[in-house]
Amino acid sequence: MKLSKTNFITYLDCKKNAWLKIHKPNIYHQYPLSSFEQNIIDSGNEIDKLARGLFLDGTTVESRDDTELTLKLIDKKEPVIYQPVFATEKFITASDILVWNSENNIYDLYEVKASTSSEDGGSGKTKDYIKDIAFQKIVLDKIGIHIGSMNLIRLNKEYIRQGKIILRELFIIEDLTEEVNSILEKTKEDMEMAYNFLSSDIEPRGHCDCIFKGKNSHCTTSKYSNYDLPEYPVHAIARIHKTKLTELVDSKIFDINDVPEDFELSENQRRQVDTAQSGKTYINREGILEFLETIKYPIAFLDYETYPSALPRYDGYRPYQQIPFQFSLHIVESPESEELHFDFIYTGEKAPDKLFAEALQKHLPKTGSVVVWNQKFEKGINEQIGERLPDYQLFMKEVNDRVVDLMIPFSGKTLVYDHPEFKGSASIKYVLPALVPHLSYKNMHIQEGGTASDTWNRIVSGEYSKDDKEIKTQALKDYCHLDTLAMVEIWRVLNSV
Numbered sequence: 001m002k003l004s005k006t007n008f009i010t011y012l013d014c015k016k017n018a019w020l021k022i023h024k025p026n027i028y029h030q031y032p033l034s035s036f037e038q039n040i041i042d043s044g045n046e047i048d049k050l051a052r053g054l055f056l057d058g059t060t061v062e063s064r065d066d067t068e069l070t071l072k073l074i075d076k077k078e079p080v081i082y083q084p085v086f087a088t089e090k091f092i093t094a095s096d097i098l099v100w101n102s103e104n105n106i107y108d109l110y111e112v113k114a115s116t117s118s119e120d121g122g123s124g125k126t127k128d129y130i131k132d133i134a135f136q137k138i139v140l141d142k143i144g145i146h147i148g149s150m151n152l153i154r155l156n157k158e159y160i161r162q163g164k165i166i167l168r169e170l171f172i173i174e175d176l177t178e179e180v181n182s183i184l185e186k187t188k189e190d191m192e193m194a195y196n197f198l199s200s201d202i203e204p205r206g207h208c209d210c211i212f213k214g215k216n217s218h219c220t221t222s223k224y225s226n227y228d229l230p231e232y233p234v235h236a237i238a239r240i241h242k243t244k245l246t247e248l249v250d251s252k253i254f255d256i257n258d259v260p261e262d263f264e265l266s267e268n269q270r271r272q273v274d275t276a277q278s279g280k281t282y283i284n285r286e287g288i289l290e291f292l293e294t295i296k297y298p299i300a301f302l303d304y305e306t307y308p309s310a311l312p313r314y315d316g317y318r319p320y321q322q323i324p325f326q327f328s329l330h331i332v333e334s335p336e337s338e339e340l341h342f343d344f345i346y347t348g349e350k351a352p353d354k355l356f357a358e359a360l361q362k363h364l365p366k367t368g369s370v371v372v373w374n375q376k377f378e379k380g381i382n383e384q385i386g387e388r389l390p391d392y393q394l395f396m397k398e399v400n401d402r403v404v405d406l407m408i409p410f411s412g413k414t415l416v417y418d419h420p421e422f423k424g425s426a427s428i429k430y431v432l433p434a435l436v437p438h439l440s441y442k443n444m445h446i447q448e449g450g451t452a453s454d455t456w457n458r459i460v461s462g463e464y465s466k467d468d469k470e471i472k473t474q475a476l477k478d479y480c481h482l483d484t485l486a487m488v489e490i491w492r493v494l495n496s497v
């Protein structure tokens with residue numbers, strides 16, 4: 001086995017997953033990539049290719065294992081090489097770009113990442129990138145290819161597109177030579193350990209490390225490694241601390257129904273456990289009433305769909321800034337009236353901003369509440385539209401001032417309604433089937449936001465035939481329509497109690 005850089009990074013993230021990826025790929029790949037994950041890969045490839053424009057006229061090593069061609073190109077001091085591949089007995093790596101530095105008579109290395117994170121971003125990403133480059137440096141050293149500077153090329157989150165993309169402004173090049181050199185010894189040790197662990201055919205036994213972590217950390221192979229976890233495990237207790245979880249797991253308490261009455265939990269966690277164990281809905285009528293009184297007629301139930309393009313697609317956009325391309329709007333004018341529906345979707349070639357804002361201004365009632373699910377998202381989009389379209393800034397601000405978040409009664413400290421089927425989640429995907437069983441995302445062509453986003457991207461990228469484009473556009477409309485209809489029905493359920 002040759003350990004690739006990608007598998008080494010997977011190992012650093014989770015040893016068990018890296019082992020499964022290599023030895024039991026059918027388990028590791030049992031679920032297809034989500035649209036979100038696929039989009040990350042596609043964006044990475046797109047940004048990789050684009051960054052080559054910073055060092056023009058390079059030669060590409062097309063095959064992922066063509067070390068021979070790579071060495072030939074290095075021997076003849078090819079000025080720029082894209083995707084060179086290097087291997088030792090144990091390790092194999094591709095680099096993104098090598099550039100011959102004629103001043104120092106040495107190659108400089110450039111690693112491209114479709115990320116906007118910086119050293120102080122708090123995501124830990126840059127640390128991973130340093131390890132990624134260190135892996136390459138160690139392999140290159142081992143085969144006698146010396147490297148000058150080691151650099152990270154990443155997206156500049158402050159860049160705002162105006163006209164043609166300017167690569168020198170879109171990308172930031174960070175010299176990480178010192179940082180990489182400082183972790184070489186440690187990385188060498190890690191690489192040896194990873195090699196020994198991953199080249200062994202013997203599968204790591206027992207639960208994986210996430211047995212001591214909350215549900216949000218669990219990956220798609222969790223069910224395989226932690227096969228004895230029940231349908232509603234203690235890991236789903238909202239915001240449960242690691243020490244508490246460890247206490248439960250060490251006592252072999254995996255099922256939320258087995259959590260003892262005297263086990264110390266926060267008020268919210270205890271209520272979640274009680275709701276699960278009793279199977280009874282928790283209803284705080286006063287709290288619900290108080291919340292409902294914040295909603296004023298005419299009520300506009302509003303939901304957006306957006307696409308985060310790594311590469312700013314239109315003027316005024318930064319990398320990864322969400323492109324709002326669709327909204328659905330249900331309006332309930334008075335307690336007696338039936339809901340009305342309006343929607344907007346843009347699948348043309350230009351920026352949708354102006355048409356989106358115009359349509360919203362046209363259909364949204366001038367007064368009353370604007371009800372959304374998870375206000376941070378819609379409010380953020382409104383602010384950004386206002387920044388890009390000064391003529392609509394005031395309108396967007398006024399919309400934001402009228403926003404009421406329908407998620408509030410179902411989440412965190414503000415929770416006044418709980419149901420065993422919510423399983424500690426305030427997502428509308430859990431709340432809707434529990435409260436309004438006749439409405440469901442299950443039979444929809446599009447069932448979640450990531451797929452909606454990806455579908456729109458494929459439509460505007462011209463990937464569909466005319467007929468398919470119509471079908472996909474209708475599927476997007478149906479999905480967004482259900483999002484706002486769901487809010488209307490959930491609001492009715494709250495009123496009914």
Ligand code: SF4
Pocket residue numbers: 014015016017208209210211217218219220221222225
């Ligand atoms: S559930 Fe956690 S520890 Fe287990 S394989 Fe997945 S990421 Fe790794």
